Amino acid sequence: xxxxxxxxxxxxxxxxxxxxxxxxxxxxxxxxxxxxxxxxxxxxxxxxxxxxxxxxxxxxxxxxxxxxxxxxxxxxxxxxxxxxxxxxxxxxxxxxxxxxxxxxxxxxxxxxxxxxxxxxxxxxxxxxxxxxxxxxxxxxxxxxxxxxxxxxxxxxxxxxxxxxxxxxxxxxxxxxxxxxxxxxxxxxxxxxxxxxxxxxxxxxxxxxxxxxxxxxxxxxxxxxxxxxxxxxxxxxxxxxxxxxxxxxxxxxxxxxxxxxxxxxxxxxxxxxxxxxxxxxxxxxxxxxxxxxxxxxxxxxxx
Amino acid sequence: xxxxxxxxxxxxxxxxxxxxxxxxxxxxxxxxxxxxxxxxxxxxxxxxxxxxxxxxxxxxxxxxxxxxxxxxxxxxxxxxxxxxxxxxxxxxxxxxxxxxxxxxxxxxxxxxxxxxxxxxxxxxxxxxxxxxxxxxxxxxxxxxxxxxxxxxxxxxxxxxxxxxxxxxxxxxxxxxxxxxxxxxxxxxxxxxxxxxxxxxxxxxxxxxxxxxxxxxxxxxxxxxxxxxxxxxxxxxxxxxxxxxxxxxxxxxxxxxxxxxxxxxxxxxxxxxxxxxxxxxxxxxxxxxxxxxxxxxxxxxxxxxxxxxxxxxxxxxxxxxxxxxxxxxxxxxxxxxxxxxxxxxxxxxxxxxxxxxxxxxxxxxxxxx
Numbered sequence: 001x002x003x004x005x006x007x008x009x010x011x012x013x014x015x016x017x018x019x020x021x022x023x024x025x026x027x028x029x030x031x032x033x034x035x036x037x038x039x040x041x042x043x044x045x046x047x048x049x050x051x052x053x054x055x056x057x058x059x060x061x062x063x064x065x066x067x068x069x070x071x072x073x074x075x076x077x078x079x080x081x082x083x084x085x086x087x088x089x090x091x092x093x094x095x096x097x098x099x100x101x102x103x104x105x106x107x108x109x110x111x112x113x114x115x116x117x118x119x120x121x122x123x124x125x126x127x128x129x130x131x132x133x134x135x136x137x138x139x140x141x142x143x144x145x146x147x148x149x150x151x152x153x154x155x156x157x158x159x160x161x162x163x164x165x166x167x168x169x170x171x172x173x174x175x176x177x178x179x180x181x182x183x184x185x186x187x188x189x190x191x192x193x194x195x196x197x198x199x200x201x202x203x204x205x206x207x208x209x210x211x212x213x214x215x216x217x218x219x220x221x222x223x224x225x226x227x228x229x230x231x232x233x234x235x236x237x238x239x240x241x242x243x244x245x246x247x248x249x250x251x252x253x254x255x256x257x258x259x260x261x262x263x264x265x266x267x268x269x270x271x272x273x274x275x276x277x278x279x280x281x282x283x284x285x286x287x288x289x290x291x292x293x294x295x296x297x298x299x300x301x302x
Numbered sequence: 303x304x305x306x307x308x309x310x311x312x313x314x315x316x317x318x319x320x321x322x323x324x325x326x327x328x329x330x331x332x333x334x335x336x337x338x339x340x341x342x343x344x345x346x347x348x349x350x351x352x353x354x355x356x357x358x359x360x361x362x363x364x365x366x367x368x369x370x371x372x373x374x375x376x377x378x379x380x381x382x383x384x385x386x387x388x389x390x391x392x393x394x395x396x397x398x399x400x401x402x403x404x405x406x407x408x409x410x411x412x413x414x415x416x417x418x419x420x421x422x423x424x425x426x427x428x429x430x431x432x433x434x435x436x437x438x439x440x441x442x443x444x445x446x447x448x449x450x451x452x453x454x455x456x457x458x459x460x461x462x463x464x465x466x467x468x469x470x471x472x473x474x475x476x477x478x479x480x481x482x483x484x485x486x487x488x489x490x491x492x493x494x495x496x497x498x499x500x501x502x503x504x505x506x507x508x509x510x511x512x513x514x515x516x517x518x519x520x521x522x523x524x525x526x527x528x529x530x531x532x533x534x535x536x537x538x539x540x541x542x543x544x545x546x547x548x549x550x551x552x553x554x555x556x557x558x559x560x561x562x563x564x565x566x567x568x569x570x571x572x573x574x575x576x577x578x579x580x581x582x583x584x585x586x587x588x589x590x591x592x593x594x595x596x597x598x599x600x601x602x603x604x605x606x607x608x609x610x611x612x613x614x615x616x617x618x619x620x621x622x623x624x625x626x627x628x629x630x631x632x633x634x635x636x637x638x639x640x641x642x643x644x645x646x647x648x649x650x651x652x653x654x655x656x657x658x659x660x661x662x663x664x665x666x667x668x669x670x
Contacts, residue, residue, distance in 0.1 A: 010520055062511070062512065063481070166607070167366070168606065193349065196365035196366050196537055196607075197365065197539070197578060197582040198365060198577060198578060198581045198582075199584075200582075201580070201581040201600035201601065201602045204600055205600055208597075208599070216497065223510060225509075225511075225587060226584040226587055227584060229584070229585070229587065230584045230585065230600070247614065260501045263512060264512065265587055266515075267511040267512040267514070267515045267542075268540075268587055269511075269514070269518075269540035269541045270540050270587060271540045271543050271567060271579075271582070273544075274540060274543030274544040274563075275543060275563075275564055275567060275568060279522070279544060279545075280515075280519045280521070280522040280523075281519050281522070281523070283515045283518060283544050284518065287511065287512045287515035287516065288512070290509075
């Protein structure tokens with residue numbers, strides 16, 4: 001595939017699990033003038049993509065690129081301004097919550113900050129099995145041990161509270177909860193960004209193992225290209241609400257075609273390049289941020 | 303002064319030398335000796351010693367709970383209530399020890415001789431004060447400029463950290479700026495009074511990569527232009543390799559390894575450093591990974607960092623170390639040169655590299 005923003009054509013006749021077409025999401029800005037209506041924030045400006053079963057699909061972008069907005073829409077936690085999302089061929093957008101059961105069972109989310117996504121007053125037992133209660137599953141406690149074991153937590157963890165765990169362990173709890181309904185799709189929003197390097201390696205290995213073991217389709221959102229390349233087979237690069245480049249992970253990271261992808265690749269600090277003599281000035285130059293003025297002031301908030 | 307032979311003296315400390323007692327020599331901006339931080343009876347940082355030369359850039363790396371931020375706060379005299387420091391922290395231009403100095407004396411030094419850039423600029427900046435005034439304030443407080451003169455200097459400093467329209471930015475409030483801009487305001491404040499020592503605690507962790515690249519460049523330039531010593535704290539090995547010439551590795555409140563950046567990252571001696579280097583190697587971007595190297599599990603360090611106070615006696619890493627035996631039950635002596643070595647009884651050989659990319663070599667332990 002080239003830099004085109006059109007979705008990768010499906011292999012053979014296999015239909016896409018997630019079909020996104022022309023997705024637009026505008027957010028209103030607060031009014032700052034009596035006379036003029038404020039210009040909305042265009043978080044997504046027409047995003048289309050296909051995620052096929054078994055794919056590990058990475059979405060990369062910096063803050064403000066719209067990657068988290070896209071993920072929230074995929075999880076039906078927000079509604080688009082226009083455009084459609086189909087899951088297994090069924091329309092997701094505009095469907096009332098009570099009829100989204102099929103999606104809630106089959107598509108689960110792991111968020112960046114496990115402390116913010118785990119209820120501090122609930123025991124791990126209740127956190128992990130809560131989606132099963134919501135879905136009306138019969139044998140939820142029977143599933144608990146299985147889930148804890150899958151994510152590498154001891155069975156005694158069930159009786160403890162989130163604050164009694166380290167960051168990496170809390171992310172494991174969040175992953176166990178996401179897997180409880182045996183989803184087909186796991187959406188992960190920066191799941192390792194808040195973790196230390198050695199813990200990050202453990203959680204990335206765990207995710208890779210679980211994706212293989214449970215035949216999961218993974219949608220992995222991150223700002224970190226080197227992490228995404230580790231985990232994903234396909235990468236979409238987002239900038240200012242649009243997908244500017246999409247293709248196989250190896251191609252995108254070795255032969256980027258869009259200037260922004262090149263800039264992102266250059267900006268990631270690298271041990272190899274640093275040991276080969278790249279200093280901070282060299283890194284800034286590679287990131288296209290060295291020249292005075294050519295910096296990130298575009299993000300001044302109005 | 304503790305026994306110089308048994309003391310853990312990682313950095314280029316003159317072992318048994320006179321430099322330990324007197325004022326630091328001309329070429330050292332900051333000299334830290336046997337710095338310990340305690341919370342009541344609980345030791346959090348243990349006998350940390352290092353020196354920063356004029357214009358030198360030294361990285362302090364370690365994971366959460368390693369004591370790296372506490373070390374920085376102790377150097378700055380900013381330890382939270384309930385924590386106490388012992389040992390010695392000296393700055394070349396100050397004739398007294400910073401440990402045990404009065405709050406008034408420390409307040410006079412902070413922002414002038416020693417300054418710090420924090421990780422989270424939104425909490426470090428005053429939300430109800432224009433940023434130009436905040437840059438000017440640090441000069442006025444130390445009587446180095448005042449009134450219109452300070453305002454003019456503030457705008458100059460904002461221009462130095464490459465703010466577009468520095469006049470306009472000076473009139474803004476922190477919430478009107480992006481994360482990268484706020485962090486550059488923090489840097490302008492830190493550099494305003496030409497400090498001897500600049501401490502940066504994870505200054506780019508919350509920033510986008512392109513903004514981070516620029517910020518790192520500005521930090522290095524800002525320190526170099528002032529010949530200031532830079533102590534750069536981070537958990538990101540690639541960042542520290544880009545910024546620093548020398549690196550100190552902390553684990554469990556101890557400096558477990560120290561040395562030139564290249565040596566530490568290509569031929570780490572301490573098993574912890576080695577684990578850290580290998581766990582952070584996600585594979586070089588731009589190098590073809592179609593050979594399947596990216597599908598192999600990442601090497602990890604077994605177990606997790608214990609909570610403070612639950613580290614084993616002797617070598618703090620021995621409960622997670624593949625090389626640990628009975629010899630590790632006593633505190634390991636420093637192995638190697640004072641500024642280039644590791645606190646380990648069974649260090650890896652210098653030839654035994656763990657350079658990024660050599661995934662084929664050395665498979666023992668570590669992999670979970």
